[in-house]
Amino acid sequence: MACRALTLTTIMKKHYTIPFFIPHEGCPHKCVFCDQNKITGQDQILPKKIPEKIEKYLTTFPVSDAYVEVGFFGGTFTGLSIGKQRSFLLPVQKYIKRAQVSGIRLSTRPDFIDETKLKFLKAHNVKCIELGVQSMSDKVLSRAKRGYASKDVEKACRMIINNGFLLGFQMMLGLPGSAMQDEYFTARKAKELGASQVRIYPTLVMKDTVLADEWREGKYTPLSEKEAISRSVKLLLYFSGKDIKVIRCGLHPSEGLLNGNSFLTGPFHPAFRMKVESRIFGMMLDSLLENKREDIRQISFNPQDEAALIGYRRENLKRMEKLTGSKQNFFTPDAKVPRRTLKISPPLQSLKKQAKDVQ
Ligand code: SF4
Known part of the structure; x- marks a missing residue:
């Protein structure tokens, strides 16, 4: 019931997310598309700077007409120590008490979810958990070296939904070995597992990644822009028909993508969603x-x-x-x-x- 009320509020009010990138503290995995050093170099926030940024954002829109969230992105939030998680969540609480912020969203990996973590997040007003699922095909997950299987995603999703959170699904297109049917299967699983929102990211080849080596050796070919758009169209139509909101389609045009410093090849366009x-x-x-x-x-x-x-x-x-x-x-x-x-x-x-x- 709480989720339904939240959804209706979200529809009626204009939605704003005040974004923070959390520190990336090293990751035991080595996903083929990821350059951890690059992620670590992103513009990350210190907990003491959180109030300043929230207050600045709150002056830019009429709060009474807005559904405002604080979002923690860029790393595996629930992989941080409890002390670190608390240091990010606590500065937001006073804005929630004053009804200037409605809740918190964060992104994490499916294998970093358990009942204890969820209880802690709930007590700190986290409303939406976005899982970096990427694919529900075990063949694709294994080839991408994600370090978990589809059954782990299913377990995490059930726990998230049963604990009353909104569930977000992040999925990738064109991962090695992934065909349209794998991506369509992932979309159907997102629906089946209760996702209410989705982010769709076409796979890009970035410098200093395993995928870059595979591309140079001719073992991996990224999707053409035409194919990435065609697959995205099908998924957007599917999600639209299921009332699942696609909150992003295409990668955010960060500096490394626009100036080509970290981007090698793949279906990147700053107006990708507009094209779709x-x-x-x-x-x-x-x-x-x-x-x-x-x-x-x-x-x-x-x-x-x-x-x-x-x-x-x-x-x-x-x-x-x-x-x-x-x-x-x-x-x-x-x-x-x-x-x-x-x-x-x-x-x-x-x-x-x-x-x-x-x-
Ligand atoms: S994408 Fe993979 S390797 Fe990169 S930080 Fe996330 S889990 Fe670690």
């Missing part, structure tokens, strides 16, 4: 072309989808010109139209129909 959303609207417009809908008078869309509807480099506007043979603007913003849906006049199918088609 744009492709989804492109598919809907293509279906109009296929159905020879030259009789269209108006296409209504949710104003929040405007950029994706117009498309990356206006590709979807060009589609419409092809369909109608004119440069007339048929698009009308309408806040009543659900996200990622087009209301066609005269009527046609919506995204919901397409979401069903890929299930």
Whole structure:
């Protein structure tokens, strides 16, 4: 019941996460895609600096209209000592008591979850736990040297849900040995295990990783951008049809990715999600072309989808010109139209129909 109430609040209010990167204290694993030295060099927070950053953020939006969370990312939170975890969680508590912050989210590994850890997190107002699952295929997990199996993920998810937390799933596309069906299987498992939100990350080849060596030796080929977008489209449609929120699709364009210092190759684009959303609207417009809908008078869309509807480099506007043979603007913003849906006049199918088609 508590989770349901939280979900409704989240929908009604604008959502803000005040992000902190926790120190990376060395990791006993060696996932093929990870350069631990690079992670350790990230801009990490000291506990005493937490209040200053929260207060700064709280001046940037109207708190009464916002659902504000503090997020701890970048490492295995529950792998830190209890003392360290407490030192990060305690400075947030006074903002929760004052109702300026609603709760805390954090990310961790599936094999660093147990009942004692969850009890501790619950007592410190953690509401959402994001698991770096990456894949539910044992073959893919083993090849990526993640150090746990799918049954460990299942166990962790059940404990998280049974203890009343929201569950987030982080999954990767294009890991070595991972085909679309493995990723679709992971998506279905996310639903089955109770995830309410997902992050999707295409695998990139970064310097000083095992994957970089495999790529140089011809043992690993990253996904092309086209394939990564195509797989992401299918997953976004699937999750959309299951009311699971995709809170990120594509890696955050950190400095190492933009200036090429740590990035070698792979499907990275700073506007990756925009390209995926744009492709989804492109598919809907293509279906109009296929159905020879030259009789269209108006296409209504949710104003929040405007950029994706117009498309990356206006590709979807060009589609419409092809369909109608004119440069007339048929698009009308309408806040009543659900996200990622087009209301066609005269009527046609919506995204919901397409979401069903890929299930
Ligand atoms: S990605 Fe793997 S190797 Fe890198 S920090 Fe996380 S668990 Fe450790």
